[in-house]
Amino acid sequence: MISEDVLERGLADLAEQYDVPAGAVDRLRTTLEPDDTEASATTGTWRRRPTPRGWLALSAAAVVALVGIAFAIGGQGHPAEFGAADSTGGAGAVQPGAPSYVGSGAEGAAPSGGGATGSAGGTSGGTVNGQPIPAPQSVAHGGIVTDRNDAAKSIVPGSSTAPRVVKTGHVDLQVHKGQVSSVLGQVTAIADLEQGFVADSSSTEGGGVPSGRATLRIPVANFDDAVNRVRTIGHSPGAKILALETSGQDVTSQYVDLRARIKALRATRSQFITLLSKARTIGQTLAVQQRITDVQTQLEQLQGQLKVLSSQTRYSTLTVTVDQRVAPPVAVKPHHQASGLHRAFDRSVSRFARGFDAIVAAIGPILLVVLVGGALWLGAWFGYRRLRRSLV
Amino acid sequence: MDDLDSWLAESYPRAYRTACLVLRSPAEAEDAVQDAFLRVWRFRDAIPPGDGRRAWLYRVVVNACLSRLRADKVWRSRSDDGALDGLPSGERGPQQDTEDAALGRCVADALSRLPEHLRVPVVLRYYSGLAEKEIAVAIQRRPGTVKSRLSEARRRLADDPALVAWTELEVAR
Numbered sequence: 325m326i327s328e329d330v331l332e333r334g335l336a337d338l339a340e341q342y343d344v345p346a347g348a349v350d351r352l353r354t355t356l357e358p359d360d361t362e363a364s365a366t367t368g369t370w371r372r373r374p375t376p377r378g379w380l381a382l383s384a385a386a387v388v389a390l391v392g393i394a395f396a397i398g399g400q401g402h403p404a405e406f407g408a409a410d411s412t413g414g415a416g417a418v419q420p421g422a423p424s425y426v427g428s429g430a431e432g433a434a435p436s437g438g439g440a441t442g443s444a445g446g447t448s449g450g451t452v453n454g455q456p457i458p459a460p461q462s463v464a465h466g467g468i469v470t471d472r473n474d475a476a477k478s479i480v481p482g483s484s485t486a487p488r489v490v491k492t493g494h495v496d497l498q499v500h501k502g503q504v505s506s507v508l509g510q511v512t513a514i515a516d517l518e519q520g521f522v523a524d525s526s527s528t529e530g531g532g533v534p535s536g537r538a539t540l541r542i543p544v545a546n547f548d549d550a551v552n553r554v555r556t557i558g559h560s561p562g563a564k565i566l567a568l569e570t571s572g573q574d575v576t577s578q579y580v581d582l583r584a585r586i587k588a589l590r591a592t593r594s595q596f597i598t599l600l601s602k603a604r605t606i607g608q609t610l611a612v613q614q615r616i617t618d619v620q621t622q623l624e625q626l627q628g629q630l631k632v633l634s635s636q637t638r639y640s641t642l643t644v645t646v647d648q649r650v651a652p653p654v655a656v657k658p659h660h661q662a663s664g665l666h667r668a669f670d671r672s673v674s675r676f677a678r679g680f681d682a683i684v685a686a687i688g689p690i691l692l693v694v695l696v697g698g699a700l701w702l703g704a705w706f707g708y709r710r711l712r713r714s715l716v
Numbered sequence: 717m718d719d720l721d722s723w724l725a726e727s728y729p730r731a732y733r734t735a736c737l738v739l740r741s742p743a744e745a746e747d748a749v750q751d752a753f754l755r756v757w758r759f760r761d762a763i764p765p766g767d768g769r770r771a772w773l774y775r776v777v778v779n780a781c782l783s784r785l786r787a788d789k790v791w792r793s794r795s796d797d798g799a800l801d802g803l804p805s806g807e808r809g810p811q812q813d814t815e816d817a818a819l820g821r822c823v824a825d826a827l828s829r830l831p832e833h834l835r836v837p838v839v840l841r842y843y844s845g846l847a848e849k850e851i852a853v854a855i856q857r858r859p860g861t862v863k864s865r866l867s868e869a870r871r872r873l874a875d876d877p878a879l880v881a882w883t884e885l886e887v888a889r
Contacts, residue, residue, distance in 0.1 A: 326870050326874040331838070331873070332843070334820055338820040338823050340820075342732070352728070352750055355754060356721075
């Protein structure tokens with residue numbers, strides 16, 4: 325081991341060979357002078373390096389700015405999500421891909437009974453020969469149709485349309501042995517009696533317990549009569565009503581709304597077709613055709629919905645299930661009872677398996693906690709070291 | 717403020733030579749010490765009172781030196797170029813070729829072969845005169861680590877051919 329004295333002498337001699345630069349201290353003083361006068365505003369950038377708290381604030385500000393920019397660029401999302409009542413295409417240029425929204429967004433925002441309009445903007449979807457391409461109209465819930473080019477038309481629910489009600493019912497019948505098929509026949513006969521039809525029926529016989537099910541479509545006006553007839557069957561000897569549920573839903577407003585939207589879209593489609601005849605360039609033609617396609621798609625969707633709604637309001641649905649009464653099961657005494665030792669062994673094996681499962685299940689979360697904790701500790705440690713280095 | 721100014725001025729020569737011993741480049745050492753002193757001035761409110769400020773000053777100096785070593789790969793280039801390239805020339809004339817000068821060159825030669833983590837404690841302990849606790853503050857390690865590094869460094873230096881040759885010469889005299 326080398327002596328400390330030799331090391332001190334050697335290092336001192338070595339260091340003495342390095343001459344201190346002449347005027348280095350003075351240069352240092354000169355460098356420090358601006359800061360000595362506390363003229364921090366005019367000092368170099370290294371004096372202005374943000375503190376860790378400053379970095380945090382800058383990061384937060386950057387995140388907020390990014391979120392703001394994202395909202396600014398992306399707008400407020402789909403009108404249906406935010407209740408926006410209108411959409412506009414790009415002003416002055418045809419945008420075939422520009423979305424068009426009809427009604428759905430306005431439905432949730434406009435009060436029922438009318439008075440609200442779905443349109444707020446005045447921009448057009450482009451121009452063809454100087455004429456603006458109208459964007460599809462928005463229809464607000466409640467019967468007010470807002471047309472960009474025409475005066476608003478009012479469709480008041482109930483004034484021109486009869487109330488539309490969707491009626492449904494469900495009856496569970498229980499009958500004695502051998503009566504399932506006959507009762508099911510009586511139920512299906514109700515459809516003919518009430519000027520309806522059997523939409524669906526099924527029956528199961530042989531093997532297990534026989535049962536049957538029939539779905540009747542009855543004109544809404546005869547729905548109550550049909551339910552009464554089923555109730556009569558249920559009260560007949562050998563039968564019993566286990567459950568009977570009926571419900572009715574007024575969909576008049578939806579019906580009117582769909583019709584209004586379809587009407588508005590048809591008008592829009594007509595305008596587009598008129599514009600299509602005036603288009604002179606391929607670009608204009610394609611743009612208008614794209615709009616027509618969009619409108620046609622929406623129109624077909626709404627027409628489908630209207631068709632379903634019309635069917636539901638014209639014919640109510642009555643579902644009847646018929647089951648045979650089942651005798652209560654006879655308790656059977658098991659022939660073999662496990663001995664006490666055998667049961668104890670089974671219990672022990674079962675508990676061992678459950679304990680093993682619990683241990684394996686617990687290892688996962690513990691491992692995760694250890695990994696996350698270790699990663700956090702490492703990050704904090706390195707961050708602390710960097711922070712300390714940056715501070716001095 | 718004047719007290720801090722005078723203290724920095726007094727500390728400059730030893731800090732500069734410490735940086736020279738660590739970096740083995742006077743130019744790099746001057747830049748490192750200037751950078752370190754500017755940092756000390758900037759964070760003068762954080763200077764611990766009393767005896768702790770010397771260790772704190774050397775901590776800043778050592779950090780500045782290590783940053784330069786890591787950033788500029790000074791140490792790597794010095795190692796490749798040769799052990800004594802960064803040192804002042806030993807040819808100081810016959811009249812200066814004294815015994816101490818020979819020892820200095822041998823120590824420089826041996827020091828150049830020490831890794832950074834051992835060289836810095838050795839310089840701080842045997843040139844700058846810092847206690848082990850102060851070195852621990854300066855290099856941000858535990859005192860036990862400093863002690864073991866110093867022991868390891870002395871063991872390596874004792875086995876270094878340059879210092880072994882110097883010792884044999886001393887014995888022969």
